Amino acid sequence: MPTSNKKLVLLTGATGFIGFQTLLDALKAGFRVRCAVRSEAKGETLLSKPALQPLLQADNQAPPVEIVVVPDQAAPRAFHEAIVGISYVIHIASPLPSTQPNGHLDAEANFLAPARRATLEMLEAAAITTSIERVVITSSVAAFVSPKIFMGLVRQDPQHPFTPTSRAPLMTPPFPHAGVAYVASKMASLEATETWVKETNPRFSVVNIHPSWVMGRAECADDVESLFNTTNRLVLNAIVKGEKSQYPTMMGAVVDVHDVARMQIQSLQKADIVQPGNCRSFIASTPGIYEDIPGIIRKNFAGECQDGRVTVLGEQASFPLPIDSSSTEVTFGWKFKTLEQMINDLISQYIELQ
Template identity: 35%
Template sequence: MTGELVLLTGGTGHLGYRTLVEALSKGYRVRAAVRSEAKAAGIKSAKSTQPYLNQLTFVTVPNIETDGAFDDAVKDVDYIVHLASPLANPTDDDEKNIIQPAIRGTLSILYSALKHPSVKKVVITSSVAAVLPVEPKPFDADSVQPDPQGPYPDTFTAYSASKKFALNRTRDFIAKEKPQFSIINVMPTFVVGKNELSTTPEAVNDGSNRLALVPILGVNNPDSVPSFVCHVDDVAFVHVAALDPKVKGNHNFGVNYLSEKPYQWNDGIDIVKKHFPKEVEQGIFPLGGSQTSLIVPFDASKTEEVLGFKFKNYEQQIVSLAGHYAAVAAKA
């Protein structure tokens, strides 16, 4: 509701910043938890933040894993949107740098919220990885997976494990503490689309966006990657729409565009040819690359039904991403 206060973490990330702007645009006041003043300055200076500066404040939380890290940040807030979590970046210690931070960061903010009766709902950014079955089969956001067992053969497996652990510990928290607030987990697939905070071609070509840009930028990746993907705007919308008191808590919302005819990562080539012929001619999009696709049936239709909207299709996703890449590349 208009004017209510949201504590938001992870606001400098691709999804986090878009969610922050979505919350501000819907009339919420936002208290953004950042690791440093420099991070706050980056958010304040971004173009989309400018109309809402009077609704935005900051609190510094240097280490989200520490017990009680959010105790002061949570004071007097109505809602929490917790997006901050380790990404699937290579590390020499997956347990220390990916898995434990995901678990401790989630539990830290939940236990801080438990101390403040003003909190009505907590929305947590989980992932499709949290409910992804070991054996390929159709599944949805309510699938329950057991705690994984290490060691983990690669970074993405460790990242998937971190999401499963964090979700399972959240379930344990609800059962044990019976909090006064409800909890919603948002489970997006690969998130693509414009990242306003990315101002160089290298920065745009990062994270999940890299997967969609592989064939468009003439790169060949023979490794199979699940072709489940969603638009960053849709994921941000779901986080904020879930705050509505009419939306019941303690359940999950998947975010995934699923077409009748399964799409492939390489479909981006024809989309770019159609919408950006000039940029293709200029060599901004060399095309000719290939990203092998693995079809994984993740049904997120419940989210569309409950929240009353439709996910953006793959063409819309690629147009958003490629348009931003072209604009940034033209200034480079």
Template identity: 40%
Template sequence: MATSSLVVLTGATGFVGFKTLIIALKAGYNVRIVVRSASKGDKILEARSIKALKLTSEILSYVVVPDIAAPGAYDDAVKEATYVVHCASPIPSFGDAAPTPELYDEFFVQTSRKATVGLLESIRKAGTVKRVVITSSIAGNIPLKYFVGHGDDKVFDAENRIALDPGPYGIEFQAYSASKVAALNASEAWMKANNPSFDLISIHPGWVFGRDELCTTTADLETGSTNSVLLSLLKGSQSDEPLMGNMSLVDDVAQVHVSALDPKIEGNQAFVVSSNGINGAMWEDAIEVVKKYFPEALADGRLKSTGKQPTAVVRVDAGKTEKTFCIHLSSFEDQVKSLASQYLELTKP
């Protein structure tokens, strides 16, 4: 059980951030979440699993920061914190309203870089923080060509670094990948240049799937996060464009974030989170999982076995992560079961 050290958490209204919040609270941390509006903060406080914990305002509170990229945005938010977990980041639209291509650089790359460096500056001013944990992505240390099926058999790990793609960006994922490169490279350059009293750990997941409590309708699941891509396949979508097969369960990703706060874990390092061994998983294996565990849903048409999604094999070694955190990353089968179960609960006749 953790002590009641104060953790400041950004991105708690997001998929990974909310699960990280729950795990941090159950581990015994006090948490101050950073939200963009009071209504978003209230939504978190009213979430079922949060209310079940019967928390006081000392244990869980929120602070509003409308513009995370503004200079000094986090100055007040991180005061008196012992740890900071930074999950907030612009993500691809996944069906929601997307920025137009001419705005990709500002929306993804510049916002990510400014928010990350600005947060580090605020933490230095606060003077109390021992460690910051930042959500990155394997898109931050693997060239984009690998994710679309044009790579080779090179094995990547958390130590790989790549240069920033300067754009222009033709698709959202290209801009998103560039944002992760920009934030990662900028954060590590800032740490080297400033040699602060705190250390930095970066977490690099691939696709993240699983139950999302903040999604309370099928429409939420179909548009709100990376889950929408897997769910689309489970509902029979057909695609000829390969996608990387590096996936992880949201519970594992969140657990690694919280476990990384342990002072026994050496700072100033990075960890990838990708299950199913070095070669990852095959997307269409999800259909076999549905056949095995959800035959009734196939029979009534809520799920389908006709989906098509080729896989781009990107070789990623997460052995260091499993060894350091004494965790066996959950299989793709577990990820599919977690998401499909929630979807079917929301579509009960």
């Protein structure tokens, strides 16, 4: 493991799909990580993850992973104690549609307020912490794609793809369902971040990373059930199990979880990508249509399909969502994984966990 950088990173969302992979990558890069979790139990579960064990060997100075409990990340001064001694922040935690109750949706209570307020609480805590060098926030392509386009109801002109500087008008409740509320929360959080940076001119810089639909091998998953608790569930439910998806169509834009985590960590290491007092956005996405997934599985897992370990029972329609992530690939110096690579990794893990 590299030992050239032992600076301490404050990470939220480490128990989730993207967050856990980011934790692994941060440790492999030589950082120490303080994970902000909502309860002691979540912290204990996190530290018990098999994939984490080889990286938990402490050196003579400090343990590589610390746990700090922040029960409500949107509460006043939520991070003021957790951020002491921190050099970098990676803020991933945010309300997701799958975690919210069905039925009547209080969008302000379940999405907009917690997502926006938690982001501002983190920035305000960083502003009074002189050791902070950079804050990295996980947003979404939803932050600059209107809900009608994001849901496939309206098509974006392919000649005018979404870029890191695209922005959509803010939305206000009521919202028809959780998916639209999620989009609104990402828009509001990004707008709040950019406004705060412009008005505050902090000593540190801010990077926003905007993934599309995240898939790939989930190191946080210890069994098949937990694999279904990631955003891989769309592929597994709709295509492998043949269940009717709650999304009648899906955007033809995907990204591998390892690429998102890689961007988070390299955003800390690349000092020149944004100057102190400034905020910059990067897209994490590559084209990929869900209609291609059944063929990928049948081609690369023919034996497993034949003996019944893998089934291809359904399909998932998708719509084109033109996104230009070329500036990300130029800045970071590598290409995003393809849809086929993501599906191969995912189905291989599905077979292993069975």
